[in-house]
Amino acid sequence: MQKKILFIILAISSLILSAQDIPEHISYTKIYDFLDELANDGIIELNSVAKPYSRMMITEKLLIANAEKQHLNKRQQAELAFFLNEFALEQNKLPDALIHLWKKDRSKAALVQPAINYNDSLFRARITPILGMHITRNANGDIIKRWYGAEFQTMMGKHLSVYGSLRDISIQGALLADTHYLNDLAGYEYKESSAGGDFSDSRGGIKYDWYWGSVGLVKDNVIWGDNYHGSNILSGRAPSFPMLTLHLKPAKWFEMQYFHGWLVSNVLDSTRYYLDNLDVRHYRMANKFIAANMFTFTPFPKLNISVGNSIIYAESNVQAAYFIPIAFYKSLDHTLTKGITGLENQNSQVFFNISSRNIKHLHLFSSVYADEVNFSRFLPSSEDKNPISYKVGANLSNFPIKNLSITGEFTRTNIINYKHSIPVLSWSSNGYNLGHYLGDNSQEIYLAVTYKPIRGLDLNLSYVDAKHGNEYDYNRANIIKIISQPSLGDIIWSNQTVGFKAQYEVINNTYAILNIDYSDINGYDSNSTAITGEVIKDAQGYLNLFTPTYLQGKNTTITVGLSFGF
Secondary structure: OHHHHHHHHHHHHHHHOOOOOOEOOOOOHHHHHHHHHHHHOOOOOOOOOEEOOEHHHHHHHHHHHHHOHHHOOHHHHHHHHHHHHHOOHHHOOOOOOOEEEEEOOOEEEEEEOOEEEEEOOOEEEEEEEEEEEEEEEEOOEEEEEEEEEEEEEEEEOOOEEEEEEEEEEEEEOOOOOOOOOOOOOOOOOOEEEOOEEEEEEEEEEEEEEEOOEEEEEEEEOOEEOOOOOOOOOEOOOOOOEEEEEEEEEEEOOEEEEEEEEEOOOOOEEEEEEEEOOOOOEEEEEOOOEEEEEEEEEEEEOOEEEEEEEEEEEOOOOOOHHHHOOOOOHHHHHHHHHOOOOOOOOOEEEEEEEEEEOOOOOEEEEEEEEEOOOOHHHHOOOOOOOOOEEEEEEEEEEOOOOOOEEEEEEEEEEOOOOOOOOOHHHOOEEOOEEOOOOOOOOEEEEEEEEEEOOOOOEEEEEEEEEEEEOOOEOOOHHHHHHHOOOOOOOOOOEEEEEEEEEEEEEEEOOEEEEEEEEEEEEEEOOOOOOOOOOEOOOOHHHHHHHHOOHHHOEEEEEEEEEEEEOO
16 A cells, blocks of 8 residues: 555656646546546546546656556556556657657657657647548438548647647538527537538637746636536537636645636727728727636635636736735726726626535536626515526436446526626626527536447436526616516427437547437427617527527437547
8 A cells, every 4th residue: 555655646746846837628528427427436536626627637646547557447547547648758758659750759749649759858739730520411401511620739848838729610501500590519610601600710829837836828728617518607608718827736635716808798889990992990899808817725625616707808908916816806896996987897707616526436516607697686585586597417427336426407597697798707708608509598407328338438318308498688777677587487498308418539539420310300489578778689589599590499409420539
């Protein structure tokens, strides 16, 4: 036992000495699922409230699991060996490959798995290609999605990291992601055409780290809040945006996440424009910024309690006060905007998350996003309710059946949550809600069973029951009456979907997928008397607002695909 403990200490110490902080993008769900499984089984400890994780942190967790691999089942041991090879550079070595193009002491180029790797005492780097195609079909036609690009990761010295990726994506057929559609597909700013659309997705950044923290300037996606089917705090669905980041973990019982981001408002600023050579005005978008922090306390092992707050603000320039990572931003806002007649405050939020893995194999979690809190509204006698969203859920792994996990989640979001009377201050970027994909006045039940019979193969059977109630604009003059309406009220849209997903990671970052969804998505007339601020449409109008024509009604939709990269 002492030798085992010594091995773990030495392994972690060797990483700390050269612990670069390159984020592993949230789209590589298999590594996130595997770490979650290891934490549920008690092999590692994991704070899962904020993603992405750094590749070095992932490697540290994998090495801890490797020291305890006798407690893993056969499939988990194969997964562990697979991922340790994927994260070889973080261990100061070159990864193994099936087919080499060339091989030297300090570098390798491989055809399978496709990558170029380099490693010496000062500089480590990896370049991997990205290539893929998915074909989706139902009774309404075909959608062909193709993408290509590349990504790189570099670690220089002991503290500096630079990474980046570029994906050029084209879609032939219906576009299924849009700012109003109630689905969890990643959002993009399409260049639309009669045949479909295309877009490019560029992410990357530079980070400097030390053994208990890091700072960075990055453009990436962020998820805050424990979940298995869409966070209600920061879901990561909106397009990536640039941000300054700070991550601190000075003690085992405390961790802090902070970022200041530059969002895209999609709101024209009538005071800012360019003049072309014909004196035509070309208006620019209004500025939009976000500052957010999350503090996690671990009073005893496997229990993480996180609290945080944020602010969306839209001044002409950044505000220095919101670069304070430990601030309570609502208080700062009241000071900064006090006394300006007719000016609304900026839009502030608070959130809470609790995650417990104290029962072996079981992950219990809950998260709350509060747009505004008035404690008198929690009283049963209060007609108006706070605009908040809450999620509760559980995941049971490898018990009583090995390689089987069961997940259940319930999400409820009250009226007007995520919205604001000033559109530029809404909880969104590029028009996509930063929070839960169903938006406000909604409810979701999510159930799933996942079976992993062999290394790399995930079989998932899921059920989604999603509902959206009356739709309201944030009408400041009538806001009290709006938030006094019954939660959900009339159901104007619903989605019941049974889905089967098979995903096989053949070799590192090479995927074959098969998805089959049977969905029943409908709109409904509102039966209650309309009030000021309510969006009034008929059943088909609501359906068109929230769902692409391709998925309306009853459909069996099949997607097959193969990709290098993710």
